[in-house]
Amino acid sequence: MSDVPLRLLGPLAVLDAAGEPVDVGSPRHRETLAALAVDAGRVVSTDMLLDRVWGESGRGGTLANLQAVISRLRARLREAEVPAEIVTAPPGYRLEVDLAAIDAHRLATGLDRAREALAAGDAPAAREHLATALGWWRGEPLADVPQMFARAEALRLEGLRLTGEELAAEVDLMIGDAAAAVVRLQDLAAQHPLRESVRGQLMRALYLAGRQADALEEYADLRARLVEELGVDPGPAVQQLHQQILEQDPALRPATQPAPAAPATTPGPPAAEPPRPSRIPSTDLLGELVGRDRDVDYLVDLLRAPTSRLVTVTGVGGCGKTRVALAVAHAAERHFADGVTLVPLAPLRDPSAVIPAIAHAVGVAEGGDPFAALLDLLRGRDQLLLLDNAEHLLDAWPEVATLAAACPGLRVLVTSRTPLRVRGEVLYPLTPLDLPAATRLFATRAASVAPGSATSADDPDVVDLCQRLAGIPLAIELAAARVRLLTPADIGARLADVMAAEGARDLPPRQRTMRAAIDWSFELLSPTEQAVFPRLAVFVGGFDLRAAEAVLADVLDRRTDGSTDSNHGGSALAVLETLVEQSLVVAEPSAGGTRFRLLEPVAQYALTRLSPADERVARDAHLRHFTDLAAHYEPSLRGPGTVDTLAGIEREHANLVAAVEWSLASGQADAGGWLGWHLWLFWWVRGALREGRRLMEGVLAGAQDDRVRVRAGAVSSALAFAQGDLAFARAGWAVASDLARATDDVEGLPYAYGGIGLVALAEDDLDTAAAVFTETIDLTVVAGLGGEWLWTLSHVWLGTVELLRGDADRAAALVDAALDAGRRRDDPLAVYIALFTAIQVSVVRGDFTRARAQIREGVTLSMDTGDHANLAYLLEALAVVESLDGDGDLARVGVLRGAAAELRAGAGGNVYGYYRPDEALIEQASATARATRGPSYDDDVATGRALDVAAMAALADA
Structure with a gap:
């Protein structure tokens, strides 16, 4: 089996060509490889990798560390000649490998082949396929990878294994090996005591093994459990099997006819009407389903797993839930003996109409109790129900959940913008398309509306447009429809028009425009939620709960009569939870905790719902919050916690910049100046020189507070100096220094005056540089705690002057003092700056x-x-x-x-x-x-x- 070098069905294992284990490195390296392997052949973004691998601890989850891990993994895979390669593919990485080289894929394909053999009546071939497929199982999948993504994949793979065991038991019964079937099924029944298909198989196996009394006891135990836990009796199929065992019915002997494709359920009563398997519309006219193969395959596997009776596909309006669900229905149809039935729910307005609608769709005769009739019918069926657009009928779903729990052969696939919140529900959030798929969709749709166009998926304007449209298929298709008149760059410049652009006339009205798609979700919100949602559009790049609480405090505290009460309106967390469930807000785990964001088209929609007065209130609150946050971060930039602080600022950098920009646009430059002063060292370290300088020059032009003007002048000059603009730096530092002396600004002065020495050093004026640095050291002492960091750097700069003068001993003494001070404060920035001169x-x-x-x-x-x-x-x-x-x-x-x-x-x-x-x-x-x-x-x-x-x-x- 050395031709299967990547193994997930147990602890993660990688084998070389000789079948020997390959050490891929530390646990972090193994976890990263696993995070790529579960999506083999697909691009996994760097953000997703960081969240999957580092998200739960947050420690060390930086892009640089991820790149280092990837580099090590590439080297180990190459050295061991493992036929798998990690390739860079924006916006992340892809594990290129033949899927047949992964044991989990071998398991899935083996089960498919076994079903085909059973359908053809070839039990020995089915048994061989199952033995090979289940032979790959080594224990709990990815047992040594603790992260949540691995646990979710393990659950899926465990479902495949259980399906395989059920199939193997059916083969045992077909070939007359009832004793082997009993052993296998007793194991499964212990794990899944309410699964009627398993318990029915076990009853039949016990009977065929000559253990009639045990078979009847098995039925009694199943009935007692169902009544106690679900309040229902066993289904008609199992009840009929019970009667057949009592009567020692010869029909229980294995049939000579070909076995069904899925694990056989025991015979049930005749259906009220013949089932109609092909009740789903063709998707041929809808065009190619781009970028969703993995979603479709995963959902088909999920629906075949014994633990997934009710699956809800959620996602923002326009992300393609219905289209994907139809593709799943077509792909899964052959696995359900009674086919697939589609029940469109969008036209319904009353939750009580859902059960009658399902009953009518599957052929239940009218009259009597539709739920009871539906329960009796579906208990004997092996069928998939596709219930489309469920978000506005949430009160109906407890009854649907009861159906799913009580009918062993029934699977229910639901599309909804919000979870159903019922027992047994398995959620599948349908995320927007990744960038390669999004650009391919744009190019494909553009070619269909303008056959002569030369639109390419690699066009930078197309890439930018698809990023701004957040990978939402409906938005991308509406934008692509405009290439008949506009270039991709023109479409991007008129993105608001895309929100209102109309799609195909045969679509439902709520799917013809992005605005209508989001309107549908907005109208389902409560008045408080409708007031909160637009304010979230002031955030850029996401936000955490505390930021939301700060920006939403006004609306959440407001009474309907205009007064305020902190207990009125609900908490920000409760409102966010609803907005996430409605797919208007995305919640994502990150190294710093859960973050929320609005996809760009949704944010644009939200802004149209925000009045100018409410927008100013929200943006002012946003500015106050992020100024406070920057002030909180500043001390840690120069001491313990620097690495975590830099990561925290990186997460919020877009919001911090937006806050400064709002301060300039709204006449509050002083507030923006203080925020920039707290933040400037981050710009210096991370090389965000142009952006930081632009903002602080804007502050300098509008600030009224002299202290802000000193700091804005010092910071803009420092960033200009870092860019090599000595003329600007010289003039700016001189003006800021003079102003600091005139206003007795003891904390700001050394930051302004010390810069004059840097310009002198850069221009080989060593005497001036030495004099300035010497005085700056004295000024930092006067400044107190605010000058400690600059005291350290001034020693480094003075040491540089002495080295240029040829006094290496004096330089060493100054630099050693700087290193001691930096290490004493646990300040990595000061230490590595000092280290360069020490080198x-x-x-x-x-x-x-x-x-x-x-x-x-x-x-x-x-x-x-x-x-x-x-x-x-x-x-x-x-x-x-x-x-x-x-x-x-x-x-x-x-x-x-x-x-x-x-x-x-x-x-x-x-x-x-x-x-x-x-x-x-x-x-x-x-x-x-x-x-x-x-x-x-x-x-x-x-x-x-x-x-x-x-x-x-x-x-x-x-």
Whole structure:
């Protein structure tokens, strides 16, 4: 079985070509591989991978760490020659592997072949297929992967195994091996005591094994359990089997006719009318169902599993629930002896009309109690019901759930924008299309409406448009219909028009436009929910519960008479729960806890429901909340918790930027200035220089508070300096410094004045730089706690000056003081900035072993904090070491310089103009390597540029 190297049916196992186990690395590596394997052949976004693997703990869940894990997995799979490859496929990764190389796929295909053999009457072949399929089972699937995604996949695979066991028992009975069937079925009955098909099979097997009394006792136990737990008697089929056993009916002997395709149920009473298996409309005229193969396959498997009698497909309006459900019905039809029946529910308005509608659809004669008649009929059927559009009839579903529980051969597939909240319901949230499928759908539909168009799925404008439409198929199809008149770029510029654009005339009115699709959900909300929902449109990039509470406080506290009461209107959590259930809000687990978001078309709709007065109230509350949040985060940027704080700001960065932008648009620049002051170090570390500078220049233009003007001037100058704009930085820092002195702003002054020294250092004015840094150190002491971080950096900068002057000992003393202070505060940013100058000191002294150790420490800290600009400088320092160290490797110099150049390009600027003493050494290192490597040097550089960030960082460990 070494041709099946990827095994999920037990603890995760990977085998090489010889069948030997492959060590893929740490538990985190195994978990990441599993997260890709359960969706083998499909793109899994980086966000989804982070949520699946790190979501429950949140520790270390950064993009850089994910890239490092992926890089390690790729290397191990290649080294072991495992026929599986992890490929980069925006917006994430895809595990490319022949599905036959995965044991879970072998299990599923083996069950399919067994059913086909049973249908053909070939019991020995069916038995062989089942033995092979079930032989792959090694225990609980993915038992060593604790995350929720693995538990969900394990549940699905366990359902397949149980189906296989039922089929195997039926084969045992067909070939006369009743004793083997008894052993197998007793196991299944113990696990699923209310499953009538299993208990009926066991009764029949016991009887055929000569154990009539045990068979009758089995019936008595089943009846007692059903009455106690469900309040119902066994179905007619099992009751008839009981009577046949009492009468020792010869018909219980195995038939010679071919077996049915699914596990046989025992004979039941004749149906009221002959079943009509093909009661679902053809989908031929609806066009290709793009990007949903995995959803359809999963749902078909789910409906065949013994644990999934009632499955609800949920999702936002326009995501394609009905279309997918029809495809599932067509694919599953052959597995149900009595076929599939579609019951459209959208025209109904009264929940009490649901049961009569189902009864009529399946052929129950009119008159009498429709529920009782339906229960009697469906107990004897092997049938799938497709109940479409259920969200407005929620009071009907307890009775439907009772039907599903009491009828062993019945499966119910429901489409609804909200869960039904009934016992036994299995939810399947239908998510929007991933980006490749979304762009392919756009191109396909565009070609159908404008055959001569050259619209490509790879067109950047198409990609951007599909991202903004959040992968919602209805929105994408409505947009694609406009390519007859507009280019994709023009459509994107008029996205509001897409909301109102009309689709096919033969669609129901609520599905002809995106606006109508969302209107349908909006009208189902309560007045409080209708007031809350539009306010959520002020968030950008999602939000957490606390942010929602802050923005919604006004409407949730408001009485109907205009006064306020904190107990009125319900909690934000309760309202969000309803909005999530209505598929108007998406709830997603993340490393920082549950986050909520509105898909872009839904957010656009919500804004149209928000009055100007309510919008201002909501945006002002949004600004206050995120200013407070930034103030809360700021101290942790310079001490313990820096990595988690950076991750937290990253999650909320879009909201923080939106809050500053609102402050500028609404005449509240002072508020935005304080938010930017709390946030600026994040912009520096993460290389968001252009955006941060734009915002703080806007603050500087509108601020009234002198303290805000000092800080806005200092920050905008710092970010300009990082971009290499020395003229702006010089002037801005000088103005801010003068203003800070004039207003006695002791905390703001060192941040403004110290920058003047950085410009002097960048321009080789070492005397001025030394004087400014020396005074800045004194100013930071006066500033107190607010100046501790700058005290550390000022020592680094002064140490850089001394190194340029040729005093390595004095430089070392200053940098060591900075390192001690940074480590004492557990401040990774200060430590890795100081480390770079410490590396330069080690290089000047010829201590390359120490320099390499310092580089490794700096690289680790840079990766932890996501500071790719600093990583670039560290890689260049390593290039210098490789060229100067007698044991160095000149072939690595070009690779390191290429990697550094690529990182710096991504950072958007020069970043650190005070990293200067090694500039000549870097150029010398490149010249030496080029002279030695010749034309290969350019190939080395290209190799470095092509590496991902994790592989670049790994160069420090080589």
